[in-house]
Amino acid sequence: MKILVADDSKAMRMIVVRTLRQAGLGGHDIIEAEDGKQAYEIARAQNVDLVLSDWNMPEMTGIELLKALRSSGSEVPFCFVTSEGSDEMREQASQAGAMGLIAKPFTSDAFGDILAPVVA
Amino acid sequence: MSAIDEFEEAREDLEALLIEVLGSVFSEEAMPVWDDALPPGPIVSSRLAIHDEVDDSYTMVEVRTSAIVARVLASRMLLTADPGPDDLLDAVGELGNIAGGNVKSLLRHSCRLSLPLAEMTDDAAAPDVDGVTVRAAVLGQVVELTVHLAGDIEGLTWPGSASEEVVETPA
Numbered sequence: 087m088k089i090l091v092a093d094d095s096k097a098m099r100m101i102v103v104r105t106l107r108q109a110g111l112g113g114h115d116i117i118e119a120e121d122g123k124q125a126y127e128i129a130r131a132q133n134v135d136l137v138l139s140d141w142n143m144p145e146m147t148g149i150e151l152l153k154a155l156r157s158s159g160s161e162v163p164f165c166f167v168t169s170e171g172s173d174e175m176r177e178q179a180s181q182a183g184a185m186g187l188i189a190k191p192f193t194s195d196a197f198g199d200i201l202a203p204v205v206a
Numbered sequence: 207m208s209a210i211d212e213f214e215e216a217r218e219d220l221e222a223l224l225i226e227v228l229g230s231v232f233s234e235e236a237m238p239v240w241d242d243a244l245p246p247g248p249i250v251s252s253r254l255a256i257h258d259e260v261d262d263s264y265t266m267v268e269v270r271t272s273a274i275v276a277r278v279l280a281s282r283m284l285l286t287a288d289p290g291p292d293d294l295l296d297a298v299g300e301l302g303n304i305a306g307g308n309v310k311s312l313l314r315h316s317c318r319l320s321l322p323l324a325e326m327t328d329d330a331a332a333p334d335v336d337g338v339t340v341r342a343a344v345l346g347q348v349v350e351l352t353v354h355l356a357g358d359i360e361g362l363t364w365p366g367s368a369s370e371e372v373v374e375t376p377a
Contacts, residue, residue, distance in 0.1 A: 124332055
């Protein structure tokens with residue numbers, strides 16, 4: 087399984103990958119992107135199976151990334167991992183087609199609860 | 207009611223937020239402190255702005271800590287024994303980003319969060335601003351969170367397609 091992790095912080099990308107492993111969801115191919123635009127290009131070129139994306143990023147935000155992917159016909163499972171977890175943003179994410187939103191700071195349990203159904 | 211009034215009323219929430227964020231990112235117990243200040247020496251800070259789209263005001267969220275704490279944080283986040291200066295800025299920038307996102311969630315109306323700007327300075331003196339400051343200790347060192355109305359938001363950038371556009375100071 088190819089998992090794309092998009093976050094402008096290298097430290098946070100590493101934490102996301104580590105937390106996946108701690109949640110028992112490790113052992114997959116991880117591809118990293120530093121912003122939404124790069125994530126979009128990778129997702130389109132490499133047929134990824136899951137996108138874990140920050141919301142606030144340079145070049146293209148996470149929600150712009152999700153909408154661009156859906157507009158292009160991609161139905162790849164998409165989950166936000168972001169520092170903001172307001173009801174408004176959760177609603178926006180859901181309406182755009184995200185499977186969930188994990189708010190930072192997070193636990194491995196949060197990853198397991200939301201991602202286990204799609205991470206084999 | 208201004209954003210700062212809201213935060214003054216929510217001081218306990220800010221303290222709880224700082225404790226929770228520090229406890230999570232350091233995997234260490236964090237405790238509130240009231241009289242302790244940052245130690246002399248290099249300081250690593252992260253600042254970002256919250257733009258209130260209702261009244262077009264800007265609230266600044268700043269996280270400051272010693273380079274010692276920044277080094278431990280970067281080491282733990284990046285799993286490296288010898289983090290470089292960019293690693294310290296990345297780690298504290300992300301700490302500020304998490305704090306800023308959670309501070310934004312305390313506001314009741316529609317707001318937009320800038321990207322964090324992390325810097326290292328030699329000045330441990332607290333910023334001379336009219337705002338709310340809460341402090342917590344982790345690993346025996348102080349971490350400071352200040353929320354204040356923004357007079358200077360130069361240099362900050364916004365996420366998305368406008369990120370290249372440097373924020374202009376409001377008139």
